[in-house]
Amino acid sequence: DAGITQSPRHKVTETGTPVTLRCHQTENHRYMYWYRQDPGHGLRLIHYSYGVKDTDKGEVSDGYSVSRSKTEDFLLTLESATSSQTSVYFCAISEFQGSNSPLHFGNGTRLTVT
Amino acid sequence: AQRVTQPEKLLSVFKGAPVELKCNYSYSGSPELFWYVQYSRQRLQLLLRHISRESIKGFTADLNKGETSFHLKKPFAQEEDSAMYYCALSGGSNYKLTFGKGTLLTVNP
Numbered sequence: 144d145a146g147i148t149q150s151p152r153h154k155v156t157e158t159g160t161p162v163t164l165r166c167h168q169t170e171n172h173r174y175m176y177w178y179r180q181d182p183g184h185g186l187r188l189i190h191y192s193y194g195v196k197d198t199d200k201g202e203v204s205d206g207y208s209v210s211r212s213k214t215e216d217f218l219l220t221l222e223s224a225t226s227s228q229t230s231v232y233f234c235a236i237s238e239f240q241g242s243n244s245p246l247h248f249g250n251g252t253r254l255t256v257t
Numbered sequence: 258a259q260r261v262t263q264p265e266k267l268l269s270v271f272k273g274a275p276v277e278l279k280c281n282y283s284y285s286g287s288p289e290l291f292w293y294v295q296y297s298r299q300r301l302q303l304l305l306r307h308i309s310r311e312s313i314k315g316f317t318a319d320l321n322k323g324e325t326s327f328h329l330k331k332p333f334a335q336e337e338d339s340a341m342y343y344c345a346l347s348g349g350s351n352y353k354l355t356f357g358k359g360t361l362l363t364v365n366p
Contacts, residue, residue: 147300178356183266185343185358186301233301243308245291246354248301 146170149234149249157257162221164252166234168214174237175217176246177201177209179230186233192217193240224256259284261346263357270334271365278329278360280318280344289347290320290327293356296340304329304342314338334364 146169156162166175177189178201188201190209198209206228210218221228231253235246260283270276282288292304305313307320307327318329327344344357 183358185263186356188354235301245303245306246293250300 147234147236147247147249149232149252151252152250153253155255155257156224158225159223162224162254162256164219164232164234164254166217166219166249168217168234168236170236170238170247171214172236172238172247173214174240174244175211176235176237177207177217177219178233178235179203180233180251181230189219189232221254224254226256228254229256230254259288259346259348259353259355261344261355261357263342263344263360265360266358267361267363269363269365272336273333276331276334276338276362276364278342278344278362280327280329280357282325282327282344282346284325284346284348286348288320288322290318291345291347291354292316292318292327292329293343293345294340295343301343334362336364336366338362339364 148167150165176191178186180186187203189207190201192198192211208220231251233251234249237244237246262281264279291306293301294304295301316331318327320327341359341361343359346355
């Protein structure tokens, strides 16, 4: 398995509080991604990074921000959590930018916003 | 815009029966298609991709551009095949990887 660690694995928080999820990789891959997984929606891309300090929005980026200050870490922040952000969040990495370089996923973080 | 449709949310078969998980796509360019699988309590992982034309764990998938489909097939299902399966389409870059909503396959003994 690719060396991807997500923390925390589970988180319960209250509406309106900030939350930061961490993705740490030991593969030195350039590309990193944050997805959310919801029943009936599959996986949807929130943000992605194509290098240190280089990030861009995915299809469901509203309410989320990201930062990548080091190759190995990609942080996802919910500035003010809402109940609609209750989900399972997956980090993924890839070595190259292209479909010949498949995504490797972390184990996920289950976030509950009450 | 690119779109992936998996019409079945749930699919249940008996062990030894053939299984087909359907995937249809919409994309104006030349698509690259994948199947990802998530077993219980495990991370999502790549199962196969159409450019490789390979068989993984007995599964195959053929890209049919005429029908815009990439159905996943296995002639004899096993209990360990029970999992969530996602079809995904790439518009040439990983950040343009679009997933379907997934099909939960249950193989009964």
